[in-house]
Amino acid sequence: MDIDVLGALAVREGGVPVTPTAPKQRQMLALLALNADHAVPVTDLVEELWEGRPPRSARTTLQTYVLHLRDHIARALALGAAAAGEEDAAPRGAKDVLVTLPGAYLLAAGGGSSDVRRFESLAGEGYRAMDAASYAEASARLTEALKLWNGPAFADVQQGTLLAREAKRLEESRLCALDQRIEADLHLGRHRELLSELIVLTSRYRTHENLHAQFMVALARSGRRSESLHVYRQLRTTLVRELGLEPSPRLQRLQHSIQVSAAEVPGETALAVSTG
Structure with a gap:
């Protein structure tokens, strides 16, 4: 699975886009994607979707959103397989991608890429190069990290409390990387x-x-x-x-x-x- 959140939300399973258009499903998928391979508690999803004012039916409604998201993923994967002439192939099913756990849900990335994790890895390499006074390497690594950004994080996703906080954290990380890249370029x-x-x-x-x-x-x-x-x-x-x-x-x-x-x-x- 390939996950992009540094700009518009894009989630692809086996190269097939599985990002829904429905606002609440996109919001839920964005939080799951940011925490791919880690359980996201139901309480966090409820907080994100209703910002401290959940209806009495919040958990039931959340389950409905999950079912709709799984249906969307299943249809997208089926269409992708048909377009590729792989009707008999057995890719991961929707339940393998969006996993139900006790009191939580998990988006199973199954390998693939994450622009956030790649950004953090490259930025870390850049900071270590700066500490070692390797300014050319630092500039190169930080430039590569910053190129992963295609706009504000979750640019096309409705943001509740948790996503807004994560977007702010990521923007601060981007600004720190930018600051250090400029510092390296001045040294050069x-x-x-x-x-x-x-x-x-x-x-x-x-x-x-x-x-x-x-x-x-x-x-x-x-x-x-x-x-x-x-x-x-x-x-x-x-x-x-x-x-x-x-x-x-x-x-x-x-x-x-x-x-x-x-x-x-x-x-x-x-x-x-x-x-x-």
């Missing part, structure tokens, strides 16, 4: 190539100090110190107005270093992450 002297990307990122994440620090360094190293200092002033204005905060001491030191030195700009820009 790619400051000019980063400018257009950092313009967009600092506009999107208006209080993220490390992205602004990286933008300041890239501008200063490109001979654009006045613009670099303008980025600092804009960030300070935003932080004070929206959060009542001054820039962190490390960012202030970076600003001072750029202000007093026309030649040397610190190579280390890593700051505590602050998103908004």
Whole structure:
């Protein structure tokens, strides 16, 4: 089974798409897919689907959703087998894919791929390469990890409490990987190539100090110190107005270093992450 949730939801069994169109079934499948090969308690599914306000018939309705999802999977697999001329083949049945356990359900991946697990593996390799000062490898691994994203997690799925929380967690993981990839590229002297990307990122994440620090360094190293200092002033204005905060001491030191030195700009820009 191949599972994609970093963007639109897509679940394929043996290459056959089995993602339903019904909103509640998609929502349920998204939570099961994210936790593939792990039991998801009925209580979690009820919480996700009804967000703390379940009807009295919630468990019965959930069972109905499961039956409908299994029927959809069975029809999709049958159509896929027929299209491939494999009517006599015996692929996994719908009950083998969506398994009932005591008080829980489980989506059995049976091998295959998961974009989330691949992302986490590649990002981990990138972070270890950064720790080892292997910046070219770090940039390559983190770039590969970020290419797995095709939009916000669960982009086309209605999100309850649990999926919304997971989407936020995944977005934070993506932002951390992006931050470290840019840091690696700065170490590799790619400051000019980063400018257009950092313009967009600092506009999107208006209080993220490390992205602004990286933008300041890239501008200063490109001979654009006045613009670099303008980025600092804009960030300070935003932080004070929206959060009542001054820039962190490390960012202030970076600003001072750029202000007093026309030649040397610190190579280390890593700051505590602050998103908004």
